[in-house]
Amino acid sequence: AMLSTAFVYRPDSVMFDLEDAVSIREKDSARLLVYQTLQLPIYREFGIEVIVRINSLKTEFGLKDLEAAIWGGVDAVRLPKTDTPDEIYELEKHMERIEKEAGRPVGSTKIVAAIESAVGVINAVSIAQSSPRMIAIAIAAFDYLVDMQTQRGDGSELFYARCAVLHAARVAGIDAFDAVYSDVNDEAGFLKEVEFIKGLGYNGKSLINPRQILPLHNAYAPTQSEVDYSKQVVAAAEDGEKKGLGVISLNGKMIDNPIINNARRIISRYEASGVRQ
Ligand SMILES: CC(C)(COP(=O)(O)OP(=O)(O)OC[C@H]1O[C@@H](n2cnc3c(N)ncnc32)[C@H](O)[C@@H]1OP(=O)(O)O)[C@@H](O)C(=O)NCCC(=O)NCCSC(=O)C[C@@](O)(CC(=O)O)C(=O)O
Numbered sequence: 001a002m003l004s005t006a007f008v009y010r011p012d013s014v015m016f017d018l019e020d021a022v023s024i025r026e027k028d029s030a031r032l033l034v035y036q037t038l039q040l041p042i043y044r045e046f047g048i049e050v051i052v053r054i055n056s057l058k059t060e061f062g063l064k065d066l067e068a069a070i071w072g073g074v075d076a077v078r079l080p081k082t083d084t085p086d087e088i089y090e091l092e093k094h095m096e097r098i099e100k101e102a103g104r105p106v107g108s109t110k111i112v113a114a115i116e117s118a119v120g121v122i123n124a125v126s127i128a129q130s131s132p133r134m135i136a137i138a139i140a141a142f143d144y145l146v147d148m149q150t151q152r153g154d155g156s157e158l159f160y161a162r163c164a165v166l167h168a169a170r171v172a173g174i175d176a177f178d179a180v181y182s183d184v185n186d187e188a189g190f191l192k193e194v195e196f197i198k199g200l201g202y203n204g205k206s207l208i209n210p211r212q213i214l215p216l217h218n219a220y221a222p223t224q225s226e227v228d229y230s231k232q233v234v235a236a237a238e239d240g241e242k243k244g245l246g247v248i249s250l251n252g253k254m255i256d257n258p259i260i261n262n263a264r265r266i267i268s269r270y271e272a273s274g275v276r277q
């Protein structure tokens with residue numbers, strides 16, 4: 001039921017999970033359901049990106065999952081537990097073959113790599129840079145913390161990995177997504193974490209429940225005064241460009257490139273999420 005109704009919650013993206021949320025006994029039937037769901041026009045009609053989290057290619061399920069996802073018309077594949085760029089090269093090789101067989105443009109299926117181990121964190125830059133298909137990398141906290149022999153605490157246990165993954169994304173020019181927050185009833189704790197990762201520079205967060213979507217979008221939406229000021233900055237910059245001015249000022253304050261770029265980013269978030277309520 002969730003597969004065919006998730007669009008009503010207006011996420012930016014839905015991810016159909018074939019990995020750890022599916023028991024071994026149900027891998028084949030889940031894959032078939034996902035394949036059928038991918039062919040429903042509804043997600044495209046609502047402009048929602050569709051991702052499938054496949055099983056690792058090291059398992060007996062991974063390649064079958066990839067075949068079903070690409071034949072079904074998925075936008076992107078999330079590769080769990082990515083440890084090295086070689087795993088992405090292997091994924092790409094299979095993707096290219098399947099896209100040709102399915103009559104899809106080669107390169108049209110994008111990749112999100114999930115980093116879930118210490119070795120993945122250490123290799124994050126080369127993973128992020130490994131393919132033009134790569135649109136984002138994501139930190140997956142639960143498996144990572146098991147690998148680190150610790151557990152979720154005040155956030156300090158994740159600080160290094162979050163920074164490493166974020167820097168890798170920025171080096172590669174792709175998006176970075178933060179870990180899931182598993183207590184869906186703790187909205188205050190969720191929002192505290194969202195403020196923190198937004199402050200670091202993350203582009204967003206993987207979610208596990210529809211109740212987390214609106215609070216996340218709202219936290220990322222700029223305030224009305226931020227939007228108003230950003231529009232003034234961009235207008236002043238465009239006016240200055242037309243007049244060929246080297247230095248631009250707004251209300252007596254110098255406006256330089258970082259301020260203009262920040263204003264454009266705020267306007268693009270406003271266009272995506274509206275104004276913070
Ligand atoms: C958490 C909970 C049990 C709460 O149940 P609750 O019953 O309290 O939910 P309610 O809020 O009451 O549901 C109200 C309505 O929303 C519907 N609804 C709920 N959830 C929905 C959803 N996800 N999608 C669409 N629809 C949904 C529901 O069907 C109902 O619909 P209706 O009956 O029509 O009213 C439930 O959400 C859930 O199962 N979530 C998915 C968990 C999941 O995906 N785990 C795998 C990914 S993490 C991982 O693997 C770790 C990782 O790998 C991470 C990484 O890689 O990043 C690492 O290592 O860290």
Ligand SMILES: [Mg+2]
Binds near residue numbers: 020080116140142143
């Ligand atoms: Mg995991």
